[in-house]
Amino acid sequence: MSQIDIQKTIASFTSIEQALDYFEIGYDTKFIDEYRIELVKRFNGYLILEKPTDWFACRRVLKNAYCKIQRGRLDKTTRSACRGCTTCQRR
Numbered sequence: 001m002s003q004i005d006i007q008k009t010i011a012s013f014t015s016i017e018q019a020l021d022y023f024e025i026g027y028d029t030k031f032i033d034e035y036r037i038e039l040v041k042r043f044n045g046y047l048i049l050e051k052p053t054d055w056f057a058c059r060r061v062l063k064n065a066y067c068k069i070q071r072g073r074l075d076k077t078t079r080s081a082c083r084g085c086t087t088c089q090r091r
Contacts, residue, residue, distance in 0.1 A: 003053050010047070010058065016040050023059040025066065035069050042068060 013019045016039055020027045032039070042065040052058045 003051065006052065006054070006058055016043070019043070019062060020066075023055070023062050025059065025063055027066070031070075038069055039065055 009022070010019065013022070016032060016036055017027070017029075020032075043062055046061040046065055047058075050057065050061055052061055
């Protein structure tokens with residue numbers, strides 16, 4: 001799959017849930033309803049910065065966006081882990 005094909009696929013999504021399903025990322029619908037706009041902005045920003053070339057790179061970009069928002073919501077004084085990425089799940 002080329003970069004152009006990936007860009008067309010991402011452009012065809014009408015909601016962030018479609019992107020999460022396509023990239024096989026589990027999500028909480030309540031979280032998505034609350035942080036939809038921020039997640040879409042962060043995902044698009046990461047796409048602009050990284051220019052992913054394959055499915056796995058796009059998936060990583062979306063997981064990073066999801067995780068960044070999850071971590072931002074956590075209490076800074078505790079060591080709790082978000083549920084957005086595997087690195088946080090390993091803590």
